[in-house]
Amino acid sequence: MTNRLLVLLFALFAVACTPPPPPFAHDDAPAPAAPAPEPTEYPSVPVVATPPAPAPLPAIRVFVDPRIGEYDAVVEAVEAWRVATAGVRDWVYVESYELADVWLLEVGPYARVCPGAPEDTAAWGCVQQIGGLWESQPEPLRVFLISGNYEAGAKLTAMHELGHLLGLTHADGGFMTGNMPIAAALADWECPDAEPLDRLQTKLGITGLTACAAPIEME
Numbered sequence: 341m342t343n344r345l346l347v348l349l350f351a352l353f354a355v356a357c358t359p360p361p362p363p364f365a366h367d368d369a370p371a372p373a374a375p376a377p378e379p380t381e382y383p384s385v386p387v388v389a390t391p392p393a394p395a396p397l398p399a400i401r402v403f404v405d406p407r408i409g410e411y412d413a414v415v416e417a418v419e420a421w422r423v424a425t426a427g428v429r430d431w432v433y434v435e436s437y438e439l440a441d442v443w444l445l446e447v448g449p450y451a452r453v454c455p456g457a458p459e460d461t462a463a464w465g466c467v468q469q470i471g472g473l474w475e476s477q478p479e480p481l482r483v484f485l486i487s488g489n490y491e492a493g494a495k496l497t498a499m500h501e502l503g504h505l506l507g508l509t510h511a512d513g514g515f516m517t518g519n520m521p522i523a524a525a526l527a528d529w530e531c532p533d534a535e536p537l538d539r540l541q542t543k544l545g546i547t548g549l550t551a552c553a554a555p556i557e558m559e
């Protein structure tokens with residue numbers, strides 16, 4: 341009786357002591373041991389990763405239509421914007437509107453291309469929309485110069501309309517003033533003046549634009 345009990349206890353003990361099978365037993369060869377790590381020399385000064393510089397903005401591509409009567413003055417308007425965005429963004433001329441971000445062209449006073457004022461033939465120029473030129477566009481944005489009207493202030497008109505395409509409105513003042521007094525419209529604007537450029541920086545979230553003095557006191 342005692343011997344049977346001992347055998348039973350031994351059997352229970354032996355079962356309890358049997359090691360469990362490995363949980364992931366398989367037939368693969370064991371992985372080779374990893375090589376010992378090479379000794380590393382650490383610099384005495386911590387190395388700080390430099391964040392990558394932001395990609396420079398591509399130049400704004402301009403097509404000044406060669407049929408524009410006041411061609412040179414319109415080019416001067418583009419050059420005025422080049423002064424304003426110097427060090428921030430460049431402007432380049434392209435040979436056709438298909439390649440352009442902005443296309444300046446001249447239309448007759450009755451072309452009625454300007455939305456919102458189809459009967460207004462007194463405008464010197466207009467644009468197809470406010471803003472968008474700072475971003476890439478699938479098609480060129482257009483500046484319309486109204487022949488018979490814009491010629492006396494061709495540079496200011498083109499500069500003003502480019503300001504609209506960059507996002508400025510008449511509420512931004514200075515060279516963007518709507519219904520500008522004739523003396524101001526005929527004055528020699530070297531480049532965009534400070535107040536609207538400050539507002540443009542806020543609108544676009546940029547800094548570094550350069551302004552010129554307004555040639556005449558604006559209200």
Ligand SMILES: [Zn+2]
Pocket residue numbers: 500504510516517518
């Ligand atoms: Zn305007």
